[in-house]
Amino acid sequence: MFDAHCHFRTGDCIFRTGELLPQNISKDYDVGLVRSSEIGLDRRFSSVLSMDRQVEILKEILQYAENNGIAVTLHCVRETGLMLEILGKMNFEPLTVMWHGFTGSAETAARLHGLGVIVSLGLKMSDRVAELYRANPYIVLETDYEGCDFNEYTRELEAHYERCAAALKMSVNELEKRCRELTNAFKN
Numbered sequence: 679m680f681d682a683h684c685h686f687r688t689g690d691c692i693f694r695t696g697e698l699l700p701q702n703i704s705k706d707y708d709v710g711l712v713r714s715s716e717i718g719l720d721r722r723f724s725s726v727l728s729m730d731r732q733v734e735i736l737k738e739i740l741q742y743a744e745n746n747g748i749a750v751t752l753h754c755v756r757e758t759g760l761m762l763e764i765l766g767k768m769n770f771e772p773l774t775v776m777w778h779g780f781t782g783s784a785e786t787a788a789r790l791h792g793l794g795v796i797v798s799l800g801l802k803m804s805d806r807v808a809e810l811y812r813a814n815p816y817i818v819l820e821t822d823y824e825g826c827d828f829n830e831y832t833r834e835l836e837a838h839y840e841r842c843a844a845a846l847k848m849s850v851n852e853l854e855k856r857c858r859e860l861t862n863a864f865k866n
């Protein structure tokens with residue numbers, strides 16, 4: 679089954695590492711890693727890397743990705759306003775940026791739709807999928823799975839699809855096909 683964001687190499691997911699995340703990034707980071715790593719802002723780690731520096735790095739990497747036509751997976755914790763402001767100034771093609779692990783408001787989801795940004799929902803978000811889908815039909819599903827138990831992984835992913843498909847009054851197949859098509863730019 680298709681998974682829009684995970685850290686477990688299953689073959690049918692958009693695999694990302696965390697190498698460029700604020701808490702992990704090295705001093706001599708390589709912007710080219712944006713092909714395989716999620717990037718973003720994380721207020722929890724502002725003592726490790728100041729928010730000013732996080733913003734500076736994010737802008738640099740986003741600009742590189744935009745210039746090189748690389749589809750980007752975003753991570754954002756407690757800096758929604760700042761992230762929206764930065765994205766608003768970029769010129770990404772629609773459906774080439776994904777906000778993974780989205781837990782924000784319908785209003786934010788709607789603004790992201792205006793920017794052509796995909797909103798990816800994790801396992802705890804199935805009760806909000808219908809509300810967010812109305813605000814932004816560019817909704818996809820993810821596990822963000824970091825373990826290595828294939829059975830557990832498959833169970834969680836299937837259950838996620840079943841709950842969300844029921845809430846959206848779609849079939850699981852239809853929903854999976856949609857998630858796959860919306861993220862076409864992420865296949866490389």
Ligand SMILES: [Zn+2]
Nearest residue numbers: 683685716822
């Ligand atoms: Zn992740």
